[in-house]
Amino acid sequence: MDFTAVHFLQPLMEGCRAAGWDVEFACSPGPGASRLQEVGFAFRPFNVSRRLSPVANVRALLSLTASLRQDPPTLAHTHTPIAGLIGRFAARLAGCRRIVHTFHGLPFAGNSSGLGSGAYLGLERIAARTTTSFFSQSQGDAARAVELGIARGGDMLVIGNGVDLSRFRHDDATRAEVRAELGVAMTDVVVLFVGRLVREKGILDLADAAGALADHSGLVFLIAGDALPSDRDPAGSDLARHRAARKLGDRWRRLGYRPDIERLINAADLLVLPSYREGLPRSVIEAMACGVPVVASDIPACRELVEPGETGLLVPVGEPAALATAIRALASDPARRAAMGLAARRQAEARHDERMVIRRQLQVFERLL
Numbered sequence: 001m002d003f004t005a006v007h008f009l010q011p012l013m014e015g016c017r018a019a020g021w022d023v024e025f026a027c028s029p030g031p032g033a034s035r036l037q038e039v040g041f042a043f044r045p046f047n048v049s050r051r052l053s054p055v056a057n058v059r060a061l062l063s064l065t066a067s068l069r070q071d072p073p074t075l076a077h078t079h080t081p082i083a084g085l086i087g088r089f090a091a092r093l094a095g096c097r098r099i100v101h102t103f104h105g106l107p108f109a110g111n112s113s114g115l116g117s118g119a120y121l122g123l124e125r126i127a128a129r130t131t132t133s134f135f136s137q138s139q140g141d142a143a144r145a146v147e148l149g150i151a152r153g154g155d156m157l158v159i160g161n162g163v164d165l166s167r168f169r170h171d172d173a174t175r176a177e178v179r180a181e182l183g184v185a186m187t188d189v190v191v192l193f194v195g196r197l198v199r200e201k202g203i204l205d206l207a208d209a210a211g212a213l214a215d216h217s218g219l220v221f222l223i224a225g226d227a228l229p230s231d232r233d234p235a236g237s238d239l240a241r242h243r244a245a246r247k248l249g250d251r252w253r254r255l256g257y258r259p260d261i262e263r264l265i266n267a268a269d270l271l272v273l274p275s276y277r278e279g280l281p282r283s284v285i286e287a288m289a290c291g292v293p294v295v296a297s298d299i300p301a302c303r304e305l306v307e308p309g310e311t312g313l314l315v316p317v318g319e320p321a322a323l324a325t326a327i328r329a330l331a332s333d334p335a336r337r338a339a340m341g342l343a344a345r346r347q348a349e350a351r352h353d354e355r356m357v358i359r360r361q362l363q364v365f366e367r368l369l
Contacts, residue, residue, distance in 0.1 A: 001050065001230055002032030004080060008104075008282070011164070013041060015358035016365070024073070026064060026087065044068075048083050050230045061086045068094035075100065075365055081107055081120070085127050092130040098368045100361075101127070102135040102159070103145055105279035105301070124150035133364055137161045137280035140300035159361055161280040162354030168262050168289035170345065178267035182253070184220055189331045192268035192292075194224045194261055194283040195275070199233040202274030202297060207244040207252075208320035209274075209327060214247040219331055223254045224264055265290040269337055270330055273297065274315070274323055280304065289348040293340035295326045311344040 005027045013036070017023045026044040027033055037043050046064045049056040068076075068090055075098040078087035084101050091099050127150075128134075134151040135158075136142035142158050145151035179186060191210075195201045203223070210221045221244075227234035245252050258264060261283075265271065271287035271294050278301035284294050285305065294312035296302035306312040313330065315322040330337050 001048075001080075001083075001228065002027050002030035002034075002036075003228055004032075006032030006035050009079065010036060010039075011354050012358055012361060014039075015355075015362060017041075019362050021365070026067070027083065046086075048086060050080075050082055051232060057082060057086055061090055064090040065093045068096065072096050074098065075368060077102070077361075077365075080104055085120075085123050088127045088130050097132070099131050100133045100135065100364065100368070101131050102137070103141050103151070103279065104137060105277055106141055106144055106148075107277060121148060121150065124148075128152065131155075132368060133157065135159045135361065135364075138301050138304050140304065141279060157360065157364060160351065160357050161282060161285055162352045162357040163282065163285050163289050163348070165289055165349060165353055168265070168286045168348075170291040170341070171266050174263050174266040178263050182222070182267070183250075184267065185218075188218045188220045189270070190220050190222060190268045191270045191272055191327060191331070192222045192224065192264060192287075193272050194264070194286070195273065196225055196231060197223070197227045197234065197236050197239060198231050199235045200276045201235075202276060202318070203235050204238060204242070205274045205318060205320045205323060206272055207239060207242040209324035210252060211242070211244040211247050212320065212324040213328060213331075214244075214251075216328060216331060219327075220251045221248065221253065222264065222268065223252075224256075224258045224261065226257050261286060262290065265292055268292055269334075270295055270327065272323070272327065273302070274317075275299065275302075276317055278302065285348060285352045288344035289352065291341035291345040293330060293337050293344060295323065295330065307343070307347070311340050311347055 005025055013023045024042040024044060025036060026046055028047050029045045033043055044067045046060050048060045072094050073096055076091035076096050077100045078084040079102050088099050088101060134156045139158055142156050146153045193206055197203055213219055227236050265287050271292050273281055273284055273296045275297055280301050284296060287294050294306050296306050296314055297317045298314040306314055308314050313326045315326050
């Protein structure tokens with residue numbers, strides 16, 4: 001989708017261009033694609049469905065294959081589950097022999113016995129034969145992909161995930177400015193959620209936890225993000241009816257999509273991500289880079305990022321009571337939050353500089369030549 005392209009791939013595209021590559025991108029049309037065109041990237045539009053929709057995605061495959069045959073790329077780099085399949089098959093049909101795929105989580109791997117999951121895994125195993133190299137953002141996904149037979153261990157590189165550390169950093173002036181804009185007191189404890197408003201992000205669990213914390217005066221919840229039209233499990237309507245809004249009033253704030261996430265994180269005291277599944281969550285890395293501790297679900301991806309008791313806390317998946325307990329514990333202990341924030345920034349500097357992540361990928365691209 002164009003949202004993914006502009007929000008997650010633009011730094012890599014710019015890094016490739018700076019290294020001397022001619023960079024083009026292919027995704028569904030939209031405002032994100034327009035933004036990438038405005039900064040000089042050539043665009044190959046094709047309408048892809050994020051669902052397992054055979055008719056729509058065969059059309060997308062034919063469309064992209066025809067485009068690539070007119071001007072075959074030297075190397076094709078694919079992302080996300082459905083577009084990753086279409087992109088690899090189209091590139092191969094167009095004669096491209098250098099194909100790299102990045103795993104951004106394994107959304108269909110949890111229930112391989114289901115019809116949809118079984119079909120997806122079968123196609124992934126076929127696509128793996130056409131793929132020259134594989135990237136994974138997390139160690140867990142890399143191991144699982146090899147175990148499932150959708151990647152080869154010898155051709156897999158764990159690249160990690162990174163952010164612009166000059167953009168995401170602690171700034172007291174920004175903290176005061178954003179709180180003033182939002183009408184939040186400097187003495188309030190702000191809990192921030194950043195992500196798409198879909199069920200698998202655990203947003204309804206957070207709402208349950210927030211409702212249970214209504215008695216904690218000075219605790220404010222900010223919800224940044226929205227569901228995409230292509231999302232399979234939007235939670236916006238359920239969230240609108242949730243009792244958390246009634247119990248907390250203006251201490252439960254939905255902000256919608258925000259382009260200034262680094263400013264919001266600076267205004268926060270905690271970032272909470274109660275997700276059920278992640279690749280390697282960027283919002284957690286962004287919070288760490290800003291020196292903000294994290295409360296996250298105890299899933300493999302978050303275990304790779306959060307050091308419990310050092311940079312944040314991990315809680316069981318799908319347990320709002322445990323989530324509320326963790327939030328209350330950190331909300332009541334500013335000294336502990338400050339110590340965790342300093343440790344989180346140090347970890348971000350050591351492991352999550354996006355320049356290192358881009359460099360790892362460029363080294364593989366150059367080797368493939």
